[in-house]
Amino acid sequence: MQWSIESDRGSADAGQFATPNWVAELLCSRLRRTPKDVVDLGVGKGALTTALIDRFPSARLIGVDNYPIPQGIQAEMRADGVSLISRDVTEPNFPGWFVRRYGKMSTVICNPPFTYLKNDPQVQAKLTALGFGATKGAKLQRMDLVFLAHALKMLKPGGEMAFILPISAFAMSRTFANLNALSRYFGLREIIALPQSVYQSADVQTAILIFRPDVTNATRSKFTVFNARDGQGIERIGEFSAEQLIRECKGENRTVRASTTLSSLGAQIARGKHSSNTLAHQGISHFHTTSFQNYPTSQIHFEDGVHPSVTTQVDSPAQEGDILIPRVGTRCLGRAAIVMRGSQYISDCVFRISAPSAERRNIWEFLSSETGRDWQLALARGACAKFITHQDLAKAPLPMTIG
Ligand SMILES: C[S@@+](CC[C@H](N)C(=O)[O-])C[C@H]1O[C@@H](n2cnc3c(N)ncnc32)[C@H](O)[C@@H]1O
Numbered sequence: 001m002q003w004s005i006e007s008d009r010g011s012a013d014a015g016q017f018a019t020p021n022w023v024a025e026l027l028c029s030r031l032r033r034t035p036k037d038v039v040d041l042g043v044g045k046g047a048l049t050t051a052l053i054d055r056f057p058s059a060r061l062i063g064v065d066n067y068p069i070p071q072g073i074q075a076e077m078r079a080d081g082v083s084l085i086s087r088d089v090t091e092p093n094f095p096g097w098f099v100r101r102y103g104k105m106s107t108v109i110c111n112p113p114f115t116y117l118k119n120d121p122q123v124q125a126k127l128t129a130l131g132f133g134a135t136k137g138a139k140l141q142r143m144d145l146v147f148l149a150h151a152l153k154m155l156k157p158g159g160e161m162a163f164i165l166p167i168s169a170f171a172m173s174r175t176f177a178n179l180n181a182l183s184r185y186f187g188l189r190e191i192i193a194l195p196q197s198v199y200q201s202a203d204v205q206t207a208i209l210i211f212r213p214d215v216t217n218a219t220r221s222k223f224t225v226f227n228a229r230d231g232q233g234i235e236r237i238g239e240f241s242a243e244q245l246i247r248e249c250k251g252e253n254r255t256v257r258a259s260t261t262l263s264s265l266g267a268q269i270a271r272g273k274h275s276s277n278t279l280a281h282q283g284i285s286h287f288h289t290t291s292f293q294n295y296p297t298s299q300i301h302f303e304d305g306v307h308p309s310v311t312t313q314v315d316s317p318a319q320e321g322d323i324l325i326p327r328v329g330t331r332c333l334g335r336a337a338i339v340m341r342g343s344q345y346i347s348d349c350v351f352r353i354s355a356p357s358a359e360r361r362n363i364w365e366f367l368s369s370e371t372g373r374d375w376q377l378a379l380a381r382g383a384c385a386k387f388i389t390h391q392d393l394a395k396a397p398l399p400m401t402i403g
Contacts, residue, residue, distance in 0.1 A: 015113020
């Protein structure tokens with residue numbers, strides 16, 4: 001059972017599937033506590049380890065795997081200062097042995113094998129003690145959960161863990177109990193759903209999970225869910241408790257949440273009072289539909305303040321925190337940008353959405369996502385020149401993931 005140098009997979013029985021670089025980089029980018037001592041459980045060809053060293057060059061890294069790693073790759077990791085250990089992570093005494101020898105770690109990173117190990121009373125007791133729905137008397141238990149249970153024992157207080165897990169380990173009908181366990185005992189903070197294509201040869205839907213087991217009880221119950229778009233950043237879906245996400249997965253929340261609208265979230269919507277031509281004639285710098293293209297990151301920093309005296313009629317400029325979307329224009333509709341700094345007038349072809357600060361980020365992330373773009377386009381009326389009405393924007397039901 002050995003990895004080859006060339007292939008991104010080794011033996012399926014040993015769960016040897018290499019993590020694509022963009023996923024490894026994304027996983028490391030979600031760590032919020034600077035890693036000092038790191039262990040990579042099931043290091044394989046080092047995708048996670050390499051991404052971590054690139055981001056945190058001063059971290060001390062230990063890689064564990066119980067299958068042979070190709071010599072050339074071992075040499076490269078050792079040259080980067082990684083210590084490699086050949087050991088079975090599922091062995092009952094492994095965490096104790098490791099901690100005696102290397103101490104507890106600030107960070108555990110892991111893409112475990114998505115395979116099974118023989119159940120016995122010890123394995124059974126370990127998983128049940130952590131709240132996992134480990135079927136009593138079953139012949140086999142999930143190996144990924146045993147990796148998780150052992151990782152927890154190897155972590156320093158204040159430490160952080162980042163795992164790649166199949167969705168089937170925690171959020172499918174038979175494993176919902178596991179989601180509660182991850183939230184309660186492991187301090188689950190983030191789930192980042194990965195596209196199906198990531199481990200296509202393993203035919204499995206996966207997610208990155210970030211754990212901070214020492215979070216306080218007040219914040220422990222909620223975690224944030226994101227969707228990763230193939231190397232194109234991540235999209236925030238919302239904040240959930242385990243119970244809410246389970247209801248969401250079972251489809252029980254749909255009718256309640258479908259009635260959330262921008263208006264019910266407390267957002268004020270207004271459009272500019274003057275046309276772009278009028279403003280331009282008066283020499284007033286302003287934001288028009290064509291301005292969106294000047295802000296490819298969808299974050300606007302206005303250089304100047306506004307000069308109220310020059311307008312013929314009073315108008316309210318867009319200010320810090322406002323979200324701007326186009327009101328008309330077949331080619332422009334569907335965009336969204338947020339004002340990070342400064343203020344500026346907007347033309348009558350642009351809507352300004354002022355949302356309560358607690359909802360602002362959610363709304364902006366939604367409106368600037370693919371789903372939000374489709375939502376805006378679905379609101380557009382008009383055969384030739386498409387436009388969105390104030391009423392539709394304020395009252396249209398938002399997808400159940402917002403609010
Ligand atoms: C999904 S691969 C991940 C490899 C690498 N970390 C990555 O992300 O590309 C799982 C790794 O766990 C190793 N492995 C499987 N069973 C193991 C066990 N019982 N103890 C330690 N490592 C194991 C496999 O050899 C493989 O390298």
